[in-house]
Amino acid sequence: MTISQAHKRYEFKRQLEEMRRKTGKGTELISLYIPYDKLISDVTAQLRAEHGQAANIKSKSTRTNVQSALESVLARLSYYNKPPERGFVIFCGKLELGGHRTTLDTIIIEPPEPITSYKYHCDSSFYLEPLEYMLVEQKTFGLLAVDRREATVGLLRGKVIEARKRMTSTVPGKQRQGGQSAKRFQQLRLIAIHDFYKKIGNGASEIFLSVDHKDFEGVLIGGPSPTKEEFFEGEFLHHELQKKIIGLFDVAYTDESGLHELVDAASDALQDLDVIKQKKIMQRFMQELVSDGGLVAYGDQQVRENLAMGAVGTLLISEDLRQVRADIRCQNCDYTRKDTREYGSYDFEEKCPLCSSDLKIVDTVDVVDELTELCDQMGTGVEFISTDFEEGDQLMRAFGGIAAILRYNAGV
Ligand code: ZN
Secondary structure (H helix, E strand, C coil): CCHHHHHHHHHHHHHHHHHHHCECCCCCEEEEEECCCCCHHHHHHHHHHHHHHHHHCCCHHHHHHHHHHHHHHHHHHCCCCCCCCCCEEEEEEEEEEECCEEEEEEEEECCCCCCCCCEEEEECECCCHHHHHHCCCCCEEEEEEECCCEEEEEEEECCEEEEEEEEECCCCCCCCCCCCCHHHHHHHHHHHHHHHHHHHHHHHHHHHHCCCCCCEEEEEEEECCCHHHHHHHCCCCCHHHHCCEEEEEECCCCCHHHHHHHHHHHHHHHHHHHHHHHHHHHHHHHHHHHCCCCCEEECHHHHHHHHHCCCEEEEEEECCCCEEEEEEEECCCCCEEEEEEECCCCCCCCECCCCCCEEEEEEEEEHHHHHHHHHHHHCCEEEEECCCCHHHHHHHHHCCCEEEEECCCCCC
């Protein structure tokens, strides 16, 4: 993932988090998923029908709220001739703001992945599953289910399994036919097995190498024992792929259903991959931290100073970091300064140190936006670290959610 992809993903994730917190009083929040190829006129026709049906809703407030939400969505749709290229989602409804206050809000999201099916949904919370599903990373894995008789090669893209090639062998069974010597039979059998493994290795390598290597995460091999172990140890895959084998998994079938069995069997290992990568980075950070002259910085200020010097090799940002950089100015003189503040805490009362007039926050920028952009410009790597594991949690709680592994010690 490039920085801007990682950053977009982070932003999208946060947008969903905000949507998840929004609730209405009754069944009156509308979620409308519109694929790119849907006719807007079909959508408006259905919404008008829903508007008519809403007249039957018993609760007066729910009825009014659903109808005004539908009117608001229809008004928004009138600006579109056709959906945007990946489709879009419209969320609308009367939202609770706390303290008995409500507001009719319309939020339009153009998702990072295409919307594939049309959906109208009305409930007390917004329907977010299809968008949440997009957060699951679309990595590609090579799949191979193998025994001595049959092998199937496939790809796992995101959550979709594609069977690509099935191969069968002419390896004779264990029972020799009359007239053959036992020794000769055994030799022929081993040669046939070896040839079949070679054929599988070549066939699988061709398919796996056809995937853009930056999207290709690794190879999963399934099969009965000891076949898969034999195949692995014999190094029948291309040497680049051999290095990318993630694991061997027990699987009973070696046809297409074996690929599904393989993905199930490997699911824990796959979920751990991202965390393993993040863990390694955090462990490196911790090692540097405890060593003499360790190349680390942490906390907003120290990391910023190192960034400004160009000393940061990798910036580590907690996925839970929610802060803004506030631009603070004096209302009277030229005094200005920048502060990092928690999201939403904009109440501010302070006097100018130069002229004692009121200071004011004139602008805020999301800290993650600001820092990733800075890193982008300077060619510095950024890693987003989840709080789902111990060291990741420590990054958030002990180091303020921001840390860096340094290129050199800038002495700040
Ligand atoms: Zn001043």
